[in-house]
Amino acid sequence: MAHVQVVSTVFGVGCVENDEIAILDTPFPHAGAVIEATGSLDVLTRCSVRERVALQGATLLAPLGSPRAVWGVGLNYQSKAAHTGRGLPSEPILYLGAPSAVLAPDAEVAVPSGRTVEMDYEGEVAIIIGRRLYRADPEQVWPSIAGITAANDMTARDVMRATATPTLAKSFPGFNPLGASVCTVDEFADRDCIPVRTWLNDELRQDDTSAGMIFSVPDLLARISWFAALEPGDVVLTGTPAGTGQDRGSYLTPGDRIRIEVGPVLPLVTTVAAPSRDHPSAG
Template sequence: MKLVSYKLKQKPSTLRVGFVMDDKIIDVQEAFLQLPGHSTEMEYMLPSEPNAFYKIGIPAIEKAKKAYTYVMENQVEEISFHRDEVYVATPIPEPSKIICVGKNYAEHAAEMKSEVPDYPVLFAKFANALVGPEDQIVKNSKTNKLDYEVELTVIIGKEASNVTQEDALNYVAGYTIGNDGSARDLQKRTPQWLQGKSLDNSTPVGPWIVTADEVGDPSNLDIHSRVNGELRQSSNTSKLIFDIPYLISFISSLMTLKPGDMILTGTPDGVGFALNPPQFLKGGDKVQLEIEKIGRMENEVIEGEFHY
C-alpha cells in the first residue's frame, strides 16, 4: 500500500492521508468509515492529519490496510480524487526526528576521501528542510555547492528502544525516498555538518510511503539518481555498510525512536561533489531519484530563499 499526504487543489483544505489506487487518491479516513459495522467513537477512528496518523504508527497502518482492502473489493468511488485534482506533499511534514547516516556506502566514503567508519555516522535534519514530490528544491544564496544524495528512508512504526537487530524490521512502518540536499561549502567549513544539511526547502522526501509488507526485504533494492536525465548514482542497498536492522538497533540504543521518525540511511557514490570536475545543482536543474519497489520522485531546483 502506498500512502500519501495530499490536499485538494481547487478549494481550501488541509493535508490529509490517502492511499494510491491507480491514478486516484483515496482518503484513508473516509475509506475507513465505509467499513461495515464501524464505530464513530474516536478510539476506533483514524486521524486524517498526517503527523497525527504516523504518530499512531503501525496500528494506524493496519486499520488503513483494512480500509484499502474493502475499497478495492467494493470499488467505492465517491471518496476518491483523480491524481490531477490533488497536491501531494512530503509524507510526514513534521516528524519528531529526522536522523541521517553519513558515509554508509564504501564507494561513497572513498569518493569523499574518507575512511570506512567503525560506527554509523549520524547527524540530524529538521522539518524546515523538508519538501514534497511536487515542490521545488531551493538553492539558498548562501551556498554555491548544493548537492544531491538519493537515500532509502525508513519510517518508524512503533516506539523502539534497545531493539535487537533480529527484531528491528518489526518496528518499520514503511519506506520512502529521501534526497539529502547538502550544501557542501557550508557542510565542510566546520567539523559539524548540520549547517550544510538543514537549509530551508532543500530535502525532498516522497513521493509516498510504501508499507513495509509491500517492500519486504530492504537489503536488496536498486537505487539511482539522475540530474537532467543523466545517470549520476547507481547502486543497491546490499552495499550499505550498516544495514537497516543494524541502524535501527544502533540508533535505538542511543535514543528512543518514536512512530513517524525518519532515518535517511546513506547515499551511494556518484554525488556531484566527487565528479571530475564537480557538478553542483543550479536553478532549472531537475533531480530524479528512484528506488526499486518504492517509485520515482523528481524535483526542480530554483535559486533563492523561498519559504513555504
Template sequence: MHIVMTSAGLGRIEDGAVAVLDAPYPDAAAVIEATGSLDALAGARVVRRIPLDDAAPELRAPVPRPRALWGVGLNYHSKAERTGRPIPDEPVLYLAAPASVCGPGAGVRIPAAQTAEMDYEAEIAVVIGRTLDRAAERECWPAVAAVTAANDLTARDVMRRTAAPVLAKSFPGFTPLGASLLGRDGIADPDAIGVRCRVGGEPRQDSSSADMIFPIPELLARISRYAALRPGDVVLTGTPAGTGQDRGDFLRPGDTVRVEIDGVLPLTTRIRT
C-alpha cells in the same frame, strides 16, 4: 500498503489511481504515531479518485514534520571507495532540522549567500513505527512502518566550513520526502531496495541497499543504543556514489532532481534561485 498525502487528505494507491480516504488523521505520520503502522488506512472509505497520471500537483510530503530526522554520513561501500575514505567502524550520525522537510515537486531555493556547492543525495528514508530503545538488530525491521524516497540536499562548503551537518542540511526545503509511503509488508527484502537519481534526466546514482555498510536493521539498532527512536521518526540511510561531490558538479538553478526508490512513487525536486 501504498499511501500518499494529497491536498485533499490521505490516499491509497490502487487500480492506477489515488483513492482519497475518509480518515481521521491529518497525515501519514499521525497514523503511524497513533497506531504503529499504515494498516488503519486499509479499510477507510474512499471519497474521491484521482487518476495517478493527474495526481502529481496534489501530492504533499507524507511525513511533513518528523518527530526526529536522523541521517548517516557514509553508509555505502561505493561512496567510500569513490571518496577514498575508510570504512567506518561506527555510523557517522547526525540530526537535521525537521523544518527542512518539503514535499514532492517542491521548488527548493539555493541559499546563495551561504553555499556555492548545493548537492543532491538520493536516499531510502525509513519511518519508524514502534519505539526502539537499545534494540537488538532482529527487533528493528519489524519496528519499521514504511519507507519512502528522500533527497538529502547538502551544502558541501558549509559542511567543510562549519563541520556541522545540521547546518549543511537544514536550510528550508533541504529534505524533500515522498512522493509516497510503502508499508513494510510491501518490501520483500530490506537488503535489496533499489535507489537511483537523475539530474536533468541524466543518470547520476544507481545502487541498492545491498551495498550499505550498515544495513537498515543494524543501522537502527546502533542508533537506538544512544537515542530512542520513536514512532514517526524518519531515518535517512545514506547515499551511494555519484553525487555532485563525487563529480565536482553541483546543483544550479533550473535543475530537476528525480529520486527513485523501489516500490515508491518518484520524488522530483526543482532547484531555483
C-alpha cells in the same frame, strides 16, 4: 501487514491504486500522523473510500508532514567510500536534521543566497519508525518499521567544510524532500536489497541498493537506539551511494531537476529554484 502505498493530497490521505488515488475517510492529515498514532499504516486498509482522483497531475503533499526527528548517517555505502578513498567507519557517522527542512514532492528548493555555491543532491532510502526502539537488537528492527520512502538529503558541501557540522549543511529550508509516497515493507521484493536511483536532468547519476550499505538498516537503527530512543513517526535517512555532485565536482544550479526512485515508491522530484533570501540565516 497489508501491502499499502500511501500519499497525502489536498483532498486528504489516499492509497495509490494503479493510476488512481483512493481518498480515504480518515481524520489523519498525513501518513506520519497515522504512524504516530497507531504504529503502522494498517488502519488505512479498513477505511472507506470517499472519492477517487487521477494520480496523474494530482498535487501531492509531504506524506509525513513535519517529523519530530530526522536522523541521518554519513558515508554508509561501500560505493561512496570506494570513490572517496576513505576507510570504512567502525561506527555510524550520525546527525540530526531540522524537521523544518522537509519539502513536499514536486516542489522547488531555492539555493540559499549568500550561504552556499556547492548545493548537492543525495538520493537515499528513508525509514519510518512504527514502534519505539530503545537499546534494540538488530532482529527487532524490521518488525518495528512502519514504512519506507524516498529522500533527497541535500547538502551544502562548502558549509559542511566550513562548519564540520552536518546539521547546518543539511537544514536549510527545503533541503530534505521526502516522498512522494510511503510504502509498507511488504511492497519491496527484498527488504535487504532496496534499489535507490537518482537522475539529474534525466541523466542517471546514482544506481545502487541497500545491500551496498556499510551498516545495514537493522544494524544502523539498532546502533542509534543504543543511545537515543527512536519513536513512532521518526525518520532515519540511511546514507547515499556514489554519484553525487561532490563525486563529480559539479553542483546544483537553478533549473536543475532531481528525480529519486526507491523501489516501488512514487518518484520524488525536486526542482532547484533561483537563489532565495527568505530564511533567517540569509546574509
